[in-house]
Amino acid sequence: MKRAIKLAKLANCEIPVGAIILKNGELIASAFNRKEEYNDVTAHAEILAIREAERKLQSWHLDDCEMYVTLEPCPMCAWAIINSRIKTVYFGSYDSNYGALGSKIDLRKIANSKLKVFGGIMEDECDKILKEYFKNLRMTYIF
DSSP states (O other): OOHHHHHTTOTTTTOEEEEEEEEEEEEEEEOOOOHHTTTTTTHHHHHHHHHHHHHHHHHSSOOTTEEEEEEEOHHHHHHHHHTTTTTEEEEEETTTOOTTTTTSSSSSHHHHOOEEEEOOOTHHHHHHHHHHHHHHHHHHHHO
């Protein structure tokens, strides 16, 4: 999770989310949010990390892979994670607004998925990054 947190801090004008994917303990993909930079609504950290892992493994089957992400995945990302067959997701901050692996909804129930999910990993550190980002964003828009 420490690597994912470092990545989240690189997301300059983005919501600070970082994600990494491991296979058999080896780092095979890493990314942070780039939606604004790429002008691409799908450029979430999780999606970008999945794409990188698929290229590296030359397959969309990410069996036996684990993802660490600083924020609970949204529905788009959760569905991609489930469909890519990632084995386990570890996330930091819970997302009561958009979290799709247990907080708001749980897409695993719809998909009858065996995906294992563990939330609250280094939660305080992940929460702090998000809170600072939104605090600074609010300060930017004060006239």
